[in-house]
Amino acid sequence: MDITFSSDDLKFRDEVRLFFANAAPEASQQLINNPGTYKQGVIQWQKKLFAQGWVAPFWPREHGGAGWSATQSYIYECERVIAQAPDVVPFGLKMVGPVIYTYGNSEQKARFLPGILNGSDWWCQGYSEPGAGSDLAALKTRADRDGDDYVVNGSKIWTTYAQYADWIFCLVRTDNSGKPQQGITFLLIDMKTPGITVSPIPSINGVDSLNEVHFENVRVPRSNRIGEEGQGWTYAKSLLAHERTAIARVADSKSRLDRLRKFASCELQGGRPMIQDEEFRARFTTIEAELMALEYMELRVLAAMASNRSPGAESSLLKIRGTEIQQALHELTIELAGLYGCMIADNDTSSADIGHSFGDQARKDFMYGRAATIFGGSNEIQKNIIAKRVLGL
Amino acid sequence: MNFSLTEEQQILQDSAARLVGQSYPFERRQRDVSSATGFDPELWKQFADMGWLAIPFREENGGFGGEATELMLLMEEMGKGLVAVPYLATVLLFGKLVEAGTEGPLRDDLLTRLIAGQLQGSVAYMERQARYTLNDTCTRASQTPTGFRLSGEKTMAFNGPAADKLIVSARTEGGQQDEWGISLFLVDATAPGLELTSYRLMDGQRAAKVLLNDVQVKSGQLVGQENKGAALLQGVINNALPGLCAEALGLMTHLTNTTIEYTKVRKQFAVPISSFQALQHRMVDMFTACEETRSLVYRSVCSADKPDSQEHLRNLHALKVITGRRGKRVGNDAIQLHGGMGITDELDVGHYVKHLMVLNSLFGDADYHQQQLATLSLSV
Secondary structure: OOOOOOHHHHHHHHHHHHHHHHHOHHHHHHHHHOHHHHHHHHHHHHHHHHHHOOOOOOOOHHHOOOOOOHHHHHHHHHHHHHHOOOOOOHHHHHHHHHHHHHHOOHHHHHHHHHHHHHOOOOEEEEOOEOOEOOOHHHOOOEEEEEOOEEEEEEEEEOOOOHHHOOEEEEEEEOOOOOOOOOOEEEEEEEOOOOOEEEEEEOEOOOOOOEEEEEEEEEEEEHHHEEOOOOEHHHHHHHHHHHHHHHOOOHHHHHHHHHHHHHHHHHOEEOOEEHHHOHHHHHHHHHHHHHHHHHHHHHHHHHHHHHOOOOOOOHHHHHHHHHHHHHHHHHHHHHHHOHHHHHEEOOOOOOHHHHOOOOHHHHHHHHHHHHHHHOOOOOHHHHHHHHHHHHOOO | OOOOOOHHHHHHHHHHHHHHHHHOOHHHHHHHHOOOOOOOHHHHHHHHHOOHHHOOOOHHHOOOOOOHHHHHHHHHHHHHOOOOOOHHHHHHHHHHHHHHHOOHHHHHHHHHHHHOOOOOEEEEOOOOOOOOOOOOOOOEEEEOOOEEEEEEEEEEEEOHHHOOEEEEEEEOOOOOOOOOOEEEEEEEOOOOOEEEEEEEEOOOOEEEEEEEEEEEEEHHHEEOOOOEHHHHHHHHHHHHHHHHHHHHHHHHHHHHHHHHHHHHHOEEOOEEHHHOHHHHHHHHHHHHHHHHHHHHHHHHHHOOOOOOOHHHHHHHHHHHHHHHHHHHHHHHHHHHHOHHHHHEOOOHHHHHHHHHHHHHHOOOOHHHHHHHHHHHHOOO
16 A cells, blocks of 8 residues: 555656646636636636646546546646646536446547537536425426427526536436436537526625526437436436545645645734634644545545546545535635625725735635535435445445 | 513514514615615614614713613614614714713714714724734824824725714824724814725625825824723723624524524425434524524623623623634524525525624634633633
8 A cells, every 4th residue: 555656657747747837827727717707718728738638637548538547647636736727627527528428329429529628618517406406306307209309398507607508418307207216318408409598696605607597498309318218317326426526626625725824824913923823723734634634535536436446425425525624724714814804806996905815715715615515416415325325324 | 680671671672673574674685785885874864763873872972871781682683684784883883982082062963963873983993914903003193283193004994985984093102013002083084185995895884995194183083092092992892792793693593593494395305304304403503503692692791781800801702702603603504504595695594694704703703702712711
């Protein structure tokens, strides 16, 4: 048992460092930080990764992946944090991509995978519904067969960045007769199809990323169905495990911890930097220790995935601890900013004009970060999964 | 020992609850906070008509002579209804400083107008580098033949944009961290050299950054004694803390109740989610948090007649510690148990949580007060 890097690993690390040094990630990150240029920044960065062949390192090589080992993925993420480079948006690359190359037919692979990789297609996820959140299998959006098409009616909710999306992958109901998990079908739907409307849901952080997507007699060709009719639940379940692994966001939390350390060295109280404050030190190092545990928990799951085992119920553990740690970081950051964490920056007044540069961002991160323990299957549901499937309760 | 209310106190509580419950729907609140001042002047007038602006002032100053209990009752109801008015800034901080630190016709004039709802005030004490320490003051007040000249920057003056007059803290003597040497000055919002930048806080209320570029004040504009402003300000803040935490308690109570109601109607897996034991326990914890906070609000109200005693100061620190920690817990759980709905701007839950966060960071957060408590309880 060891994670000593081989000489090949070290060579790989140098290669990654060189890439980040030349790729100007900070320029893309700046665009991403501003809601007006968010999409542009994401795509700009994705195209650079694509050109390098690193946009989907975890995909199998034959579908455009890099075929990295777990160690290489780990090295990449570590270097990404140091370079403060953006992560990719997960909907295409981490969510629907793996479903398409695993369960799609060759025509679907040829049609959809290139656009996912090169960033020309933006995807969003159509799972949750107003009446189907934690109880996802209760979904009601209907797809009725009509000739070579399905006709889709219903609503999806909490659809992140649907306003930018070219495509949506949906779970729809094609059969009501059996158990709720049966009769669910996995459809890929072009967002330009007549009958689709997107309405934004203003959220508590003041940034519009969430939407409700309505379908009224939306015609979807049968060729956009993944796999068998009625088998969508099985396909989605394998995908959810990937999603949960992705939302642990270990690297992102490491980078936040670094930034927090820097903020705390500048933030004063009574003339003393907060990094010397006992209470702050205790809270900071508690999170640090928990994050060190999470990092190895993730490595263990990655290693299991690398030996071709799908992440199992253990991915629920990553989701729970990962999101709890994210929230603890958000909380400590906004509390470090003191009352300046309560201000709203606008066109006339920036955070730095009033108090400290990080106050406004800390507030946005904190507020939106409350969603992390809710989406991707709430943490309560993850605990149910572990209780049932891991502990056999 | 008696925790029950007098008949008059009961009437005050009922009338406050009526205003909040019947004529202040959430939609009205949202409209109010989106205005330029962050509140509705009509509602402020209603507060004046009800006599609520007079509550904390002495009878000889035209006040109601109310004690901490009356303030607690009013502010808890304000919390329950998320009422957006500058009560803390104008009445509890500005007004109480005027009452304690000025005299004669000046005091009479200011308090009369304030109690009638015709004067808005703001206290500008907070500085960029100070975090929660009051004493850390760089703004200078230099002597002139007729008074003082003020120069410096104050970052977050609550209700600053609506204020007719401000009370500003500045250093007349001493080093940056010294308690001694801070003086308070009454300044007109239109005084030459005073520059206000208005901005919004997360709970919708307005604050201002205040720049003082050689603002001239006469010696008669001194509030309290020269060099002793920090102690005066700290006393006024301490006086406001039970009310502030009572408001936080009102917010927590609403969040708890609304979460319980939501889980009874939200169905998943064909049953109300309130039937899940894991969620029931969370709501029991929320309820317990409210009861703990209420107990400490009462405790500090009971010792408020001995404002300078160690006992009262310990009560206040404990109150801020528990209100801060339990408030955070209740806010987070209220959002979590509302699921995706808790993240929306449309639901009132997020707005209650944001106001709670502002209150809990005001005058020091839980960590800050825990250290203050340790200084009192664990001195070696």
